[in-house]
Amino acid sequence: MSRGYLLFALNTDSTDYVKLAHACALSIKITQPDGYNKVALVTNTPVDESAFDIVIPYIGPLGMDARSRAYDYTPFDETILLDADMLFLKDMSHYWSLVDSKDLFVTTAPQTYKSKLITNYGHYRKLFAENKWPNVYNAWTYFRKADISNQFFSLVKTITDNPAEFIDAIIPGCGLNTIPTDEAFALALIILDIVDDATNPDWQFPRITHMKPAVQLWDSYISDWNEKLRFSLDTKGQIKIGVWQQTELLHYVKKELITDEIIDTLKDAL
Numbered sequence: 001m002s003r004g005y006l007l008f009a010l011n012t013d014s015t016d017y018v019k020l021a022h023a024c025a026l027s028i029k030i031t032q033p034d035g036y037n038k039v040a041l042v043t044n045t046p047v048d049e050s051a052f053d054i055v056i057p058y059i060g061p062l063g064m065d066a067r068s069r070a071y072d073y074t075p076f077d078e079t080i081l082l083d084a085d086m087l088f089l090k091d092m093s094h095y096w097s098l099v100d101s102k103d104l105f106v107t108t109a110p111q112t113y114k115s116k117l118i119t120n121y122g123h124y125r126k127l128f129a130e131n132k133w134p135n136v137y138n139a140w141t142y143f144r145k146a147d148i149s150n151q152f153f154s155l156v157k158t159i160t161d162n163p164a165e166f167i168d169a170i171i172p173g174c175g176l177n178t179i180p181t182d183e184a185f186a187l188a189l190i191i192l193d194i195v196d197d198a199t200n201p202d203w204q205f206p207r208i209t210h211m212k213p214a215v216q217l218w219d220s221y222i223s224d225w226n227e228k229l230r231f232s233l234d235t236k237g238q239i240k241i242g243v244w245q246q247t248e249l250l251h252y253v254k255k256e257l258i259t260d261e262i263i264d265t266l267k268d269a270l
Helices: 017-031 063-073 094-099 126-131 147-161 163-170 181-192 260-269
Strands: 003-009 039-043 054-057 078-082 104-107 137-144 208-210 231-233 239-241 249-251
Touching: 003 017, 003 063, 017 039, 017 260, 039 063, 063 078, 063 137, 063 147, 063 181, 094 137, 104 147, 126 181, 137 147, 137 181, 137 208, 147 163, 147 181, 231 260
Parallel strands: 003 039, 003 078, 039 054, 208 249
Antiparallel strands: 078 137, 104 137, 231 239
């Protein structure tokens, strides 16, 4: 059985997602052992292929909707789908054996930069709270080549490609014109009646350090966490946010953090 990580990187006028994916791939190569460190990149942009094991040309909808095509594009029998703006900081290879009894698993375990589990739906997830949807984060999604995974991603594609139909039927008056990926994942799990099979809040893994400001339990809201806290990367590829050493999968959110200097530091660490 082949296994590996899958990244989508579709550049926009404002964000170089290929650079973010490059940093993510390097962090995987630094921290994960052989057999658990393969990375496939799906992109519509020419790339430096040295950090990736496989580069796959992409044709389809842009933005977050591209991830609805993960089942179609993965070259692996077992896949972990990731957001591009994440960095690995420790060996996470044992997670594969924890989920390999499942055909599909979506994490529900975000945490703050101080390692406090985020147990409420939060500022960004009003639809989840109002509708009591499973609090899924597609940023770490495991799936294997199996019928239920195929059904799931096929339905996610249908939801993201036809948002008006689902908005009118399920969440009328929500104010959305599109259905974001996390919401599409939640709806697909509910419609297929596989929430309990594909999630497990008691597992609390993988812990994703989610750096959106409004979930950090601060007294006041700021739009950019990096205005409050310094991001630092050492020569071994380890990260501190403020004075707090980070050890879990870091979803740093702020795309501008990944500079050419950061890429060079990760290359040297590798």
